[in-house]
Amino acid sequence: MSINYKDVDEMDNKKVLLTIFGGTGDLAQRKLYPSLFRLYLKGQLKESFAVIGTARRPWTNNTYREVVQKAVASLAQTPEQAATFASHFYYQSHNVNDTEHYVALRDLADQLDEQYQLAGNRLFYLAMSPNFFGTIVHHLESQGMITTDGYHRVIIEKPFGTDYNSAETLNAEITDVFSETEIYRIDHYLGKEMIQNISAIRFANNIFESQWNNRYIANVQINIAEDLGVEERGGYYDKSGALKDMVQNHILQVLSLLAMEPPIEFSEKGIRQEKIKALEAIRIYKEDEVKEHFVRGQYAAGKRNDQTFASYREEENVAADSQTETFVAGKFYIDNFRWSGVPFYIRTGKRLTEKGTRINIVFKQVPVNVFKTSINEPCEQQSLEPNVLTIYIQPTEGFSLSLNGKEVGNGFDMHPVKLDYRNSSEILENTPEAYEKLLLDALNGDGTNFTHWDEVAQSWRIVDVIRHAWDHSTAEFPNYAAGSMGPKEADELLEKDGFKWIWSPDVWYRERGLLD
Numbered sequence: 001m002s003i004n005y006k007d008v009d010e011m012d013n014k015k016v017l018l019t020i021f022g023g024t025g026d027l028a029q030r031k032l033y034p035s036l037f038r039l040y041l042k043g044q045l046k047e048s049f050a051v052i053g054t055a056r057r058p059w060t061n062n063t064y065r066e067v068v069q070k071a072v073a074s075l076a077q078t079p080e081q082a083a084t085f086a087s088h089f090y091y092q093s094h095n096v097n098d099t100e101h102y103v104a105l106r107d108l109a110d111q112l113d114e115q116y117q118l119a120g121n122r123l124f125y126l127a128m129s130p131n132f133f134g135t136i137v138h139h140l141e142s143q144g145m146i147t148t149d150g151y152h153r154v155i156i157e158k159p160f161g162t163d164y165n166s167a168e169t170l171n172a173e174i175t176d177v178f179s180e181t182e183i184y185r186i187d188h189y190l191g192k193e194m195i196q197n198i199s200a201i202r203f204a205n206n207i208f209e210s211q212w213n214n215r216y217i218a219n220v221q222i223n224i225a226e227d228l229g230v231e232e233r234g235g236y237y238d239k240s241g242a243l244k245d246m247v248q249n250h251i252l253q254v255l256s257l258l259a260m261e262p263p264i265e266f267s268e269k270g271i272r273q274e275k276i277k278a279l280e281a282i283r284i285y286k287e288d289e290v291k292e293h294f295v296r297g298q299y300a301a302g303k304r305n306d307q308t309f310a311s312y313r314e315e316e317n318v319a320a321d322s323q324t325e326t327f328v329a330g331k332f333y334i335d336n337f338r339w340s341g342v343p344f345y346i347r348t349g350k351r352l353t354e355k356g357t358r359i360n361i362v363f364k365q366v367p368v369n370v371f372k373t374s375i376n377e378p379c380e381q382q383s384l385e386p387n388v389l390t391i392y393i394q395p396t397e398g399f400s401l402s403l404n405g406k407e408v409g410n411g412f413d414m415h416p417v418k419l420d421y422r423n424s425s426e427i428l429e430n431t432p433e434a435y436e437k438l439l440l441d442a443l444n445g446d447g448t449n450f451t452h453w454d455e456v457a458q459s460w461r462i463v464d465v466i467r468h469a470w471d472h473s474t475a476e477f478p479n480y481a482a483g484s485m486g487p488k489e490a491d492e493l494l495e496k497d498g499f500k501w502i503w504s505p506d507v508w509y510r511e512r513g514l515l516d
Contacts, residue, residue: 014039014443015048015118015150017109021096021136022127023053024067027157031188032125033071035436040085041075044440050112054094054105064091088116096132102143109145120148123442125155134173141177155184155442158249159240160451163467164460171453180453184442189250190449191434191441193423194393198257198359199266201391201399208389209262211363213338218386219499220344221360222254225352229299229309229482230326234317241324243296243470246348248463252279253451255344258359259334268448272455279458281336290469295489297327298475299351302482305514309351309482323475326350329490330466331497345494345501351482353506353515357393360502362386385416388502397431398422483515 018036020028039045053064065086069079076082092108094101113120124140126133133156146152154174161167174183189195202209211217224246230237237245256275263270285293301311312318312326327349334344369381388402398421405417423431432440441449480487485506494500509515 014044014121015116016045016121016123016443017050017052017112017116017118018123018125019052019054019105019109020125020127021054021094021132022125023051023064023091024055024057024059025127027127028053029067029071031433031435032127032439033068034075035433035439037072037075037082037085038432038436039440039443044443048116048118049088050116050118051089052092052105052108052112053089054092056093056095058093059091061089061091065089096128096136096139099139099143102139102145106143106145113148118150120150122146122148122150123153123155127157130156130159130161130170133170137174137177146177151182151445152178153182153184153442153445154178155186155439157186159244160185160249160456161460162240162244164457164464167456167460171456175453181447183453184438184447185451185453185456186438187249187253187451188434188438190253190451191437192393193431194391194397194399195254195257196449197399198254198391199271201389202258203262203266208361214340214342216363217342218362218364219342219494219497220255220258221362221502222251222258222344222346223359223501223503224250224348224357225354225485226348226350227352227355229312229351230315230318232316234315237326238318238322238324242326242328242348242350243463243467247328247330247346248459249451251346251348252282252459252462253455254359255282255332255346256455258361259339259344261338268446271448272452276452276454276458278334279455279462281334281339282458282462283333283335284462285465287465287469287472290466293332293493294328294330294466295487295493296325296470296475297329297349297480297487297490298322298324298477299326299349299480299482300478302351302484303516304353304483304509307483311478311482312350313478323477325470325475325477327352327480327486327490329486329493331493332462343497343499345499347486347490347501349486353483353485353509355395356503356505358503359391359393361389361391362499362502363388382414384414390502392422396422397428481516483509 020032022028036045036051068086068089069082072082072085090108090112092105094105112118126136137154140146161170202212256278259278260274261277263274299312302309313320313322329347332344332346363386365384365386369384384404385402390400392398400418400420402416402418404414407413407415438449485504491501506515
C-alpha cells in the first residue's frame with residue numbers, strides 16, 4: 001500500500017502525551033494506532049510525543065509495542081520505521097477504580113513529559129465503557145494529572161449515555177473536572193471526507209444554496225445501510241438497537257449539517273451554533289404519533305446471491321425472543337421557515353442488501369410539465385423523474401445530479417441523465433481516515449467535528465420519545481428478510497406521502513433472481 005505524504009513545517013509538530021484508557025482494545029488496535037501512525041508519517045507527530053496505554057492486562061512495554069507494530073505493519077515502509085514509532089508507547093497495567101494505580105500513572109506521565117519535552121500537554125482518550133468515565137476523570141483530577149502547564153483535553157467515545165437522563169448525569173460528572181471546551185465527544189461520521197463536504201456543496205455552490213429550502217426541495221433522504229449482521233457485538237447490540245446505535249448520533253448529526261442555516265463565519269463556534277439551532281427545530285413527536293412516522297424492524301433468516309443468513313434472534317448473545325430493532329426508518333420535520341413541510345426521511349439497518357451511506361436531496365417537479373407522450377396528438381403527459389442530488393459517503397465517495405434530458409433520435413422522449421463524480425481510487429487511498437482527522441483536530445484544539453453537549457442533549461430528547469413509545473408496545477418481529485432493504489412498511493412510509501426511496505439496491509438483485 002503506497003501513501004503519498006508531504007512534510008509539514010516544524011511548527012505543525014504536536015507535542016503531547018496521549019493516555020489511552022482501553023489501550024489493549026479493538027478500537028485502539030484497529031483505528032487509533034494506525035491513525036496516530038499516519039500522523040507520524042506526515043510529520044504531525046515527530047519526536048516530542050508519547051503514548052501511555054492502560055488496561056487490566058498485565059502487559060509489559062515490549063508486549064504493548066509488539067501489538068502497536070502489528071497494528072501499523074501494513075502502513076509502515078519498513079519494520080524499523082514501525083519499531084521507531086512504537087518506541088514512543090508505554091504500557092501501564094491499570095484498575096480504573098484503584099487510586100494507587102493513578103499515582104503510578106501520574107509518575108509515568110511526569111517522567112515522559114520531561115523525557116520527551118512535552119510542555120505539559122495532555123490528551124486523555126477514554127476508549128472504555130461510559131460507566132467508568134466519571135471515575136476516571138475524577139481520579140485524574142484528584143491525583144494531580146491535569147495540573148501541568150500545558151493543555152488538558154479528554155476524548156470520549158460513544159455511546160454518551162443510554163437516554164437523556166443518563167447522558168445528563170454522565171455530562172455532569174465529566175464537566176466537574178473538564179470544561180466544555182476541553183471535552184471532545186467523538187462521532188467518527190463527522191470525520192468522514194464527504195460528511196465534511198456537505199458544507200462545501202451547500203455553501204460554495206449557488207445553484208444549490210439558492211434552492212436549499214422548502215420552495216424547491218420535496219424531501220431529503222438519509223441512508224446508512226449495513227450488509228453485515230451484528231457479528232460479535234450481539235451482547236452489546238441487544239441492549240442498544242438501531243435507534244440508539246445509529247439514529248441518536250450519526251443520523252441526527254448528518255441531518256443537522258444538511259438543515260443548518262449558513263453560519264455567519266465558517267468557524268467552530270459558527271457551525272456549532274447553527275447545528276444546535278437545527279436540532280432544536282426538529283419536531284419532537286408525541287408518543288402516539290411515533291407509529292405514524294417511524295418503522296422498526298428486525299431481520300429474519302434470508303438469502304442473497306446464494307448466501308444464506310441467520311435471523312437476528314439466532315445470533316450469538318442475542319435473546320431468543322428479543323424485541324431489539326435492527327432497522328429503523330422514519331420521518332422528521334423541521335419546524336422553521338426554511339424547512340417547514342419538508343420531510344427528512346431516515347433509514348438504517350443491519351443485514352440490508354448493500355453496505356452504503358448516501359444522502360439524496362430530492363427536488364420538486366417543474367410547476368407545469370409540457371412534455372407529452374406524443375407531440376402531434378393531445379394525450380397524456382410523460383412522467384418526469386425528480387432531479388436528485390446524491391452525496392455518496394461510503395464505500396464510494398462523491399456526488400451526482402440527475403436531470404431529465406431528451407433521448408437521442410426522432411420524437412421528444414424524456415429520460416433521466418446523471419452527472420456523476422466519484423473520487424478516484426488514488427484519492428480514496430490517500431484520504432485521511434476519520435479517526436486520523438479527528439485525532440488531529442483534538443491535538444489542534446478544534447472541536448468543530450465533535451459534538452457539543454447541547455447537540456447530544458437535544459438528540460436524546462428527540463430519540464427518547466420514540467424509544468418510550470416502542471417500549472410500551474410489542475413488535476411483530478422478525479419482519480424483514482436478511483438481504484432485503486427492510487420491512488415493507490418502510491416503503492409505505494414514503495408512498496403515503498407520494499414519494500419513494502431513491503436508493504433501492506434490492507430491485508437490482510430481485511430483477512436478476514438473486515434475492516427472494
